[in-house]
Amino acid sequence: MGHHGATWEEIAERFGGVSNSKRARLTDSLLQFRDALREYSVSGTLIIDGSYVSGKESPGDFDVLLISQSHLQERKDKEPSLSDLLDAERTEKELGFSLFYTTDNSPVLPMLRGMWSVSKQLVSKGVVEAII
Amino acid sequence: MNDEQGSYLETEAHLQWALRQLNLMETGLASLRLELHEQNPPLLAATAPAYERRIAQLQQEIASFLYRNPPAVSVVARNNFGTARNVAATSLHSEELVTA
Numbered sequence: 001m002g003h004h005g006a007t008w009e010e011i012a013e014r015f016g017g018v019s020n021s022k023r024a025r026l027t028d029s030l031l032q033f034r035d036a037l038r039e040y041s042v043s044g045t046l047i048i049d050g051s052y053v054s055g056k057e058s059p060g061d062f063d064v065l066l067i068s069q070s071h072l073q074e075r076k077d078k079e080p081s082l083s084d085l086l087d088a089e090r091t092e093k094e095l096g097f098s099l100f101y102t103t104d105n106s107p108v109l110p111m112l113r114g115m116w117s118v119s120k121q122l123v124s125k126g127v128v129e130a131i132i
Numbered sequence: 133m134n135d136e137q138g139s140y141l142e143t144e145a146h147l148q149w150a151l152r153q154l155n156l157m158e159t160g161l162a163s164l165r166l167e168l169h170e171q172n173p174p175l176l177a178a179t180a181p182a183y184e185r186r187i188a189q190l191q192q193e194i195a196s197f198l199y200r201n202p203p204a205v206s207v208v209a210r211n212n213f214g215t216a217r218n219v220a221a222t223s224l225h226s227e228e229l230v231t232a
Contacts, residue, residue, distance in 0.1 A: 087179075088181040106164075121149075122148060
């Protein structure tokens, strides 16, 4: 229950699934997304919720909350643009997860962090938190 | 909604959860708009739709549940009064701070 800090190696090992599985594809998507964020020097945390971090063999949609600095800078030498990279529709269609973004100094951050740790049955549940 | 949460509300507990999620999503979006509106409009345009879509989904599910379970409207009313009391308390506190 609660937020579990994890390294990307731990995430890949625990949730990566067997090769060519849906889990493996989602893990690749997540790692690609993380790498792209690093290329833009975006630092912060990703909170991952939903069936990807559950025991489900074939996970479906899941949520990712990106907590990062508010002064994100575009880089003209990069394609896609940072806004395209963080585009909510693109991440859902191409990467398979719903991306929510909030700044690390947002006054509502504590509230949002807690949002995914309560299940529909109003009981506490676990989410995974990884540093970009 | 992600598939672990499921999109179908069946009980009053689910309704409570959905109302809470809706409140958090709306507050999150309002904060994002405030922070990025002038500072980074393209980033706001890219990231706000995730909140907007989830808000619309939750509103639809809540409306659908209330249509199927009219007595549950009272749950929403109680929830609203709770929020209104908190807002009133916060405003009062702010006024006290201003006048102090």
